[in-house]
Amino acid sequence: MMRNDEALTVDEVATILQVGRNTVYALKDKGEINSYKVGRKLRFTYADVQSYIARSKTAHGTDTREPLVQDRERFVICGQDIILDVLSNYVAQTGVESLRAYIGSYDALTDLYKDRVQVASSHLWDGETGEYNVPFVKKLLPSVPVVVVNLVYRMQGFYVAKGNPKGLFSWEDLLKSGVRLVNREKGAGSRVLLDERIRLLGAEPSSIEGYGVETQSHIAVASMVARGRGDVAVGSEKIARQVEGIDFVPLQKERYDLVVKRENFDTRPVRSMMGILESGMLREEFAALGGYDTSDMGRIMWIG
Incomplete structure (x- = not known):
């Protein structure tokens, strides 16, 4: 730690x-x-x-505060991946005041429900259906018409020390004796994925050493593993390429989506965002970086 x-x-x-x-x-x-x-x-x-x-x-989690945005011409994109910073900058270049909120997927959806942001990013996996995002959208935005648009696909897996000395290749391996986990905070997509996988294994989270050690961001948990302060953490492949001293064990391809209320879908900010996603310039920029599958960028995945 x-x-x-x-x-x-x-x-x-x-x-x-x-x-x-x-x-x-x-x-x-x-x-x-x-x-x-x-x-x-x-x-x-x-x-x-x-x-x-x-x-x-x-500041983004209390029920008493006012909505972040009163004017629909101002625009808040919520999520933690750096691709959202680039998207926000492109939107700002169209004349829209584009702002960012750096919180996890679960809290992003609840903030969208409460009109505190206009776009929520989500990579929440439901173990019952095997689906990404839509089951959580239905639960966290009850009776709210929304549009779910794909941003990218990313690979989720384990961050482990170089050479994978503990031999961690599957979710079951987390239950091995002597394996120390570095966990993400509640509400992060990687934390939800881990919790769902543990539940499907029929295991108690408390049986995993280090389960209660919560750290913000993929880079923080990867760095802790690299420094020997844990044996394994769950995160995305892209970050593994940025931290020396760790290997990445791929386990699951995740769908990273943007969620927008239908009532806002035809506003100028959202039209600007969709135009950028459909233009291909963001796709080309991030496809070249590696770690992102941009094949469905801008595609509408679900309308509810």
Whole structure:
């Protein structure tokens, strides 16, 4: 587990938050994340980054606050993958004020239900049906007409130390004695996938060492495995390519979708977003990076 006083660089903070370097500098300049300097190098403590994440989640998680957006011409895209930052920037270039909220899939859908965001990203797997997203949309947005649009497909699997010394190749292997898990926070798509797989195995989560160790973001759990503070974590393939000292064990292809209320689907911001998805420019940019299957980008997967 990372120490609270552990020093992080701008790049490490950007990766944890899944934002660009300029966003980190902006958060520092606005006083939203504390920082300090070692010589001429800017540094952040892990505790201060986690404090910022916790404040952000609180700001998006209470029932008493006003909706984030009053004007439909302002536009909030909710989710944690860096592809959403790029999409938001493209939307902003069309003249729409495009904003970002960095929270997990479960909370994103509840914020969409409460009109706090206009677009929720989701990669929630339902173990009963084997489907992604639609079963959760039906439960978390009851009687709300929505459109589900594909963004990308990603591969989910295990982050393990180089060489996979514990021999972890399947969900059942998590139940081996002596395996230490590093978990994601409640509501994250990877956490829901893990919980569903454990449930289908008929196992108790408490039987897995480290199940209660919760960490924000794919990069944070991957880094903890790389540093030997856990044996395994669940996350996406893309992040595994960015962290030295780990291997990736592919287990399940996930569908990463965008969810929009039907009443907003014909507004200028959503039309701008759909135009970008259908144009191919975002598809080309991320297909070249690897770790993303963009074959269905912009395709309507479900209308409810």
